[in-house]
Amino acid sequence: MWLLMHFPDIKQYAPEMLLERFLPLVDTATRQVKAYCEEPKKIINELGTSAGRLIEEMKK
Numbered sequence: 597m598w599l600l601m602h603f604p605d606i607k608q609y610a611p612e613m614l615l616e617r618f619l620p621l622v623d624t625a626t627r628q629v630k631a632y633c634e635e636p637k638k639i640i641n642e643l644g645t646s647a648g649r650l651i652e653e654m655k656k
């Protein structure tokens with residue numbers, strides 16, 4: 597979803613369609629993100645994201 601926010605015409609996509617397509621892949625994404633930097637202070641200079649951590653906390 598975050599990547600879609602970078603596109604200028606995101607409103608052309610129905611929210612239901614986005615949930616249907618991307619929600620099943622959230623677990624895959626949170627696993628794969630661990631291969632990259634997740635430390636908030638280090639992300640400034642390294643490739644990575646802390647979104648996986650946020651999602652894991654939200655699931656608790």
